[in-house]
Amino acid sequence: MADSHAVDPTEQSLWRPLRLLQASMDADIARSYSERQIDGLKPSFVMELLRLHARGPLTIAELAESVHRTHSALSQKVAAMRTAGWVETVVGDDARTRKVTLTDKARRVVGRLAAEWRATEGALADLEAEIPYPLSQVVADIERALEHKSFHERIAEKLTEDPAWS
Template sequence: MPDRPPGPELLGTRLRHLLDLLDGDVAAVYADLGLPGFRPRFTPIVRALASDGPASIRALARATGVTHSAASQTVAQLAKEDLVTLTPGADARQRIVHLTPKAEALLPVLDAEWAATTAAARRFEAELPYPLSRLVDEALAALGRRSMRQRIADVAPGLPAARDRSGDDGRLG
């Protein structure tokens, strides 16, 4: 097997590995702080609720830059950990998410961790030739304009994806 770095064909795999490294270390910091069940994906939702007050899952998805499905899954995990409660919204399909007293008690520790993680992320990006956060923003925008599925169909019109574009989600690898 040739000894060369992986190319774009393994982009999804490599991005998942990068995310595993980043999230794994942040999760280890939470464990060091005495919060072993707290996951990195909880923080943006908790911070949005602490900052703006109770919100619908749709509003939380917008505020944190994730899909409604991802926000809903995270809220369900937060509820399991007794960090949020849900109440009915104005319409039967809407649920309003509230922080619990348990979550509110964690805010000083989470704020300190957030500040430290933000500073560490800035230092990490300073080591790179191009800020990773900016590159991610640009990649998301490019996939918003044209999904990966559509891009594959463009270069391989004979593949089933080119004939049936339903369910297009733009995921990589």
């Protein structure tokens, strides 16, 4: 039974607002699709759909590498996109390989998806111009700091200070 006086560490989160902001912005992107009757499309599918359009059919491993995701994560995403009717798998160069390709449904909207991608990037550039310290600069600065000491190392140091971890 939970202690009614226990401190809930999840009440504090420095980056939760960032995740919530991104979710809100993704919802606005999804709203754009809905307004154009592009139903059942998740914003998280668009990069892979555009990549397949630009490069042609790819194996899951090739697609995963091209979007910097793990094979496992991409395999799950491809399954979801297949269920939603955006992609299908076809026999590859030899009978042992399968390639992911766009369906006719995806090919009909891919031009609009590219337009949305460009519009979103333009809107992000406008937002970054309005704020004193652009998020893209924050990311670059964090990456540089992590080159000196990894996030894992930073967490490990904090854990050695917490008696509950012992």
